Amino acid sequence: MTSTEDQPDWKELDKNHYLFTDHKDLHTKRARIITRADGVYIYDDQDNQILDGMSGLWCVNVGYGREELVDAASKQMRKLPYYNSFFQCSHPPAIELAALLQEVSPPQFNRVFFAGSGSESNDTVVRMVRRYWDLRGMPERQTIISRHNAYHGSTVAAASLSGMAAAHKQGGLPIPGIVHVDQPYWFGSDRTLTPNELGLAAARSLEDKIKELGADKVAAFIGEPIQGAGGVIIPPDSYWPEIQRICDTYDILLVSDEVITGFGRLGEWFGAEYYGTRPDLMSFAKGVTSGYLPLGGVMVSDRVADVLIDKGGEFAHGYTYSGHPSTCAVAIANIRMIQRENLIPRIKNDIGPYLQKAFHTLADHPIVGETRMVGLMGALELVKNKDTMQRFGEDQGAGTVCRDILTNNGLVMRAVGDTMITAPPFVLRHSQADELVEKARRCLDLTQKALLPARGR
Ligand SMILES: *Cc1c(COP(=O)(O)O)cnc(C)c1O
Numbered sequence: 001m002t003s004t005e006d007q008p009d010w011k012e013l014d015k016n017h018y019l020f021t022d023h024k025d026l027h028t029k030r031a032r033i034i035t036r037a038d039g040v041y042i043y044d045d046q047d048n049q050i051l052d053g054m055s056g057l058w059c060v061n062v063g064y065g066r067e068e069l070v071d072a073a074s075k076q077m078r079k080l081p082y083y084n085s086f087f088q089c090s091h092p093p094a095i096e097l098a099a100l101l102q103e104v105s106p107p108q109f110n111r112v113f114f115a116g117s118g119s120e121s122n123d124t125v126v127r128m129v130r131r132y133w134d135l136r137g138m139p140e141r142q143t144i145i146s147r148h149n150a151y152h153g154s155t156v157a158a159a160s161l162s163g164m165a166a167a168h169k170q171g172g173l174p175i176p177g178i179v180h181v182d183q184p185y186w187f188g189s190d191r192t193l194t195p196n197e198l199g200l201a202a203a204r205s206l207e208d209k210i211k212e213l214g215a216d217k218v219a220a221f222i223g224e225p226i227q228g229a230g231g232v233i234i235p236p237d238s239y240w241p242e243i244q245r246i247c248d249t250y251d252i253l254l255v256s257d258e259v260i261t262g263f264g265r266l267g268e269w270f271g272a273e274y275y276g277t278r279p280d281l282m283s284f285a286k287g288v289t290s291g292y293l294p295l296g297g298v299m300v301s302d303r304v305a306d307v308l309i310d311k312g313g314e315f316a317h318g319y320t321y322s323g324h325p326s327t328c329a330v331a332i333a334n335i336r337m338i339q340r341e342n343l344i345p346r347i348k349n350d351i352g353p354y355l356q357k358a359f360h361t362l363a364d365h366p367i368v369g370e371t372r373m374v375g376l377m378g379a380l381e382l383v384k385n386k387d388t389m390q391r392f393g394e395d396q397g398a399g400t401v402c403r404d405i406l407t408n409n410g411l412v413m414r415a416v417g418d419t420m421i422t423a424p425p426f427v428l429r430h431s432q433a434d435e436l437v438e439k440a441r442r443c444l445d446l447t448q449k450a451l452l453p454a455r456g457r
Contacts, residue, residue: 119153199236225271
């Protein structure tokens with residue numbers, strides 16, 4: 001498709017009016033305009049077909065073009081497009097979804113608080129854990145401990161929970177009462193410890209911080225089972241059991257941010273189940289609707305819910321769109337689809353192992369230092385020198401170079417620094433997994449040529 005007279009100049013209009021994160025960069029380079037999608041493929045305005053190795057942004061888990069989700073939304077919009085949950089009101093889609101979430105989540109979870117996004121969900125977490133300790137007569141327990149290079153969202157509280165140095169430099173973040181400890185990132189360390197030693201050391205930075213602050217000042221620890229936006233950082237096996245032990249020892253609430261890992265990505269309904277932790281709260285968003293409409297929320301364990309309800313009074317917190325009927329209807333249809341099509345066992349036993357095996361063949365590539373993947377969530381590390389694991393210079397922007405080559409050659413992977421990450425839709429076929437890895441390999445060759453033109457290797 002070429003632009004015609006009645007086709008607006010999307011790139012020009014985008015540049016002039018649509019403000020998003022990196023506007024200066026977009027000013028010069030212009031955005032790629034995505035116009036439609038089907039299955040695991042997106043299409044741009046030039047009708048280039050691109051395999052979506054990121055499921056949109058970790059969310060379109062059941063793939064594009066699923067009529068059932070469209071029907072669920074339109075049916076609900078005709079019947080009751082919107083109503084709120086304040087003033088002693090509720091409505092069937094939110095109630096049905098709440099009950100369904102209880103069914104698919106670990107046994108300690110019987111209740112849910114709805115929000116509109118992952119960021120709002122984590123804002124809710126901040127307010128809820130502080131409220132919990134207040135009601136228990138320990139209002140001093142205020143501090144929430146998170147990790148460097150975590151991602152929990154972009155609102156003021158969620159960006160404070162996040163451990164992104166670049167975001168913290170802007171706008172005086174983090175807000176008071178939020179501190180950060182080490183992440184379990186073995187490849188990013190000096191690699192003098194074994195992965196399990198590193199995992200234990202990272203977990204013990206939580207214990208050190210609790211001792212430093214005093215346990216009677218600490219409300220909760222929050223972590224993503226696998227850090228997503230930070231670069232798909234898969235913790236060593238030693239990490240989560242030690243975190244659980246520490247939370248138990250000091251009676252700290254454990255919050256699992258399941259915005260990416262919830263609803264199947266690791267081959268279990270929730271990442272906490274994959275790692276065997278027992279969280280008190282779980283925030284979710286993204287995959288709950290497969291991104292067809294925006295919805296988030298917090299699963300609340302009986303430990304927390306009982307206190308909020310019994311000692312309660314009003315929890316002065318709620319959103320206009322909490323439990324939005326149309327988004328809840330889509331979430332119900334999405335979860336039923338995941339159940340009916342057995343997509344989660346398929347990740348555990350079929351497409352997960354299949355893609356992992358193919359993906360790990362990339363580890364022998366001359367500019368790849370490591371490949372890693374759990375379920376359908378993986379990463380590879382770009383290195384300049386495979387023998388010494390020396391990384392490319394920061395000025396080379398190797399990750400961005402690689403990402404642009406990938407997109408131009410029909411595959412979406414994201415660059416986090418020089419870490420290339422992927423999280424394809426759950427409905428990926430074997431042939432499409434092969435296509436993903438073949439395209440990645442070809443693009444790694446091209447990246448090598450672009451960045452190391454004079455070198456033989
Ligand atoms: C995306 C993400 C969020 C933020 O969700 P939004 O819907 O963008 O606000 C929070 N936590 C994690 C782990 C995420 O990946």
